[in-house]
Amino acid sequence: xxxxxxxxxxxxxxxxxxxxxxxxxxxxHNTVSWYQQALGQxxxxxxxxxxxxxxxxxxxxxxxxxxxxxxxxxxLNVNALELDDSALYLCASSREGTYNEQFFGPGTRLTVL
Amino acid sequence: xxxxxxxxxxxSVQEGDSAVIKCxxxxxxxxxxxxxxxxxxxxxxxxIDIRSNxxxxxxxxxxxxxxxxxxHFSLHITETQPEDSAxxxxxxxxxxxxxxxxxxxxxxxxxx
Numbered sequence: 001x002x003x004x005x006x007x008x009x010x011x012x013x014x015x016x017x018x019x020x021x022x023x024x025x026x027x028x029h030n031t032v033s034w035y036q037q038a039l040g041q042x043x044x045x046x047x048x049x050x051x052x053x054x055x056x057x058x059x060x061x062x063x064x065x066x067x068x069x070x071x072x073x074x075x076l077n078v079n080a081l082e083l084d085d086s087a088l089y090l091c092a093s094s095r096e097g098t099y100n101e102q103f104f105g106p107g108t109r110l111t112v113l
Numbered sequence: 114x115x116x117x118x119x120x121x122x123x124x125s126v127q128e129g130d131s132a133v134i135k136c137x138x139x140x141x142x143x144x145x146x147x148x149x150x151x152x153x154x155x156x157x158x159x160x161i162d163i164r165s166n167x168x169x170x171x172x173x174x175x176x177x178x179x180x181x182x183x184x185h186f187s188l189h190i191t192e193t194q195p196e197d198s199a200x201x202x203x204x205x206x207x208x209x210x211x212x213x214x215x216x217x218x219x220x221x222x223x224x225x
Contacts, residue, residue, distance in 0.1 A: 004156075033212065042119075042202050042215030043157065055210060090156055092213075100145045100206045102213055104156035 002027050004093050004105035012111045013081050021076040021108045023091030029103070030096055031055070032074040034066060037088040037107070049074055050096070078110075086112045115140040117205050119216025126193050126223055134219045136203035137185045143205040146179060146186045147213065151200045160201075161188070193223045 005024045013019050025032050031050045035043035045058035049068035063079040072093070078085055088109050092102035116139040126132050138146075144165035149157035163170045163177045163186065170177050174193075179186040190197055200220050204213040 031210075035213075040218075042117075042204075042217050043213070045212035045214070048210070048212065050210065056212060058212060094209070096209060100209050100211060100213070101147070101159065101162065103159060104149075106154075106156045 004091055004103055006089075006091050006105040006108050008108060009106070010109045010111075012113065014113050015081055015083060017081050017112075018077065018079045019081060019110060021078075021089050021091075021110070023074045023076070023093075023105060025072045025074070025091075025093030026103050028095055029093035030072050031094045032068055032072065033092045033094070033102060034074070034076045035090040035092065035104075036060075037090055039087070043090055046076070081112045083112050086110060115143055115205055115207075115214040117203060117214050117216045119203050119219060121219060122217065123220045124222070126221070128193060128195060128223055128225050130193055132188075132190045132193055132197070132221055132223075134188045134201055134203070134221075135185060136187070136205075136216050137183075138205040138214075139184065140205070140207070141181075141184065142207050143214075145206045145208050146177070147204050147206075148175075148177060148188050149202045149204065149215075151202065151218075153199075157202060190221075193221075195223050195225055197221060198223045 033048040034046040047057040088107040147162035176189045
């Protein structure tokens with residue numbers, strides 16, 4: 001069974017730029033959730049994708065957007081990067097019908113200068 | 114929205130001792146409570162979870178208890194080992210399709 005994978009591992013961008021992060025869900029999982037984890041904090045929910053549609057969103061502005069593909073992989077896009085966007089971005093996959101067991105990838109460390 | 118509070122923020126124990134981490138939640142609709150372990154440079158790893166229709170669950174050295182009336186749940190680690198050192202997060206959720214709402218984490222250090 002393949003776990004959740006994310007790319008890239010690290011990324012450095014400058015303020016105002018745009019970034020795309022990628023996630024491949026665990027085998028058999030059809031739901032992907034994205035979280036932002038600031039240093040020393042717990043993960044904060046950004047949004048969730050199910051059947052290629054956004055299925056719930058946390059308190060993040062519209063410049064955070066996403067996609068889910070037919071193979072259940074997903075992208076997180078962030079436009080107009082701000083310094084406060086520097087964080088670890090985590091992707092978690094889960095399977096419909098389970099209670100809400102979410103399995104996380106290793107994350108992408110984004111630094112905005 | 115759901116608010117999860119976690120205590121303590123740091124915990125240091127001697128190898129072999131027990132460690133207890135406590136969380137409270139605010140939304141009575143929450144029905145799923147997972148615990149994650151996060152090691153440096155890695156993503157959170159699900160170590161145990163409990164559902165609202167169960168009061169206690171155990172898996173080897175790890176156990177979780179849930180008090181729905183008081184809206185709190187706890188993680189118990191017995192016979193701690195140095196490899197248990199990590200940051201532990203509790204979370205609460207209303208189930209499938211809903212977000213996990215995390216506490217701020219507990220940094221556990223197990224000294225030999």
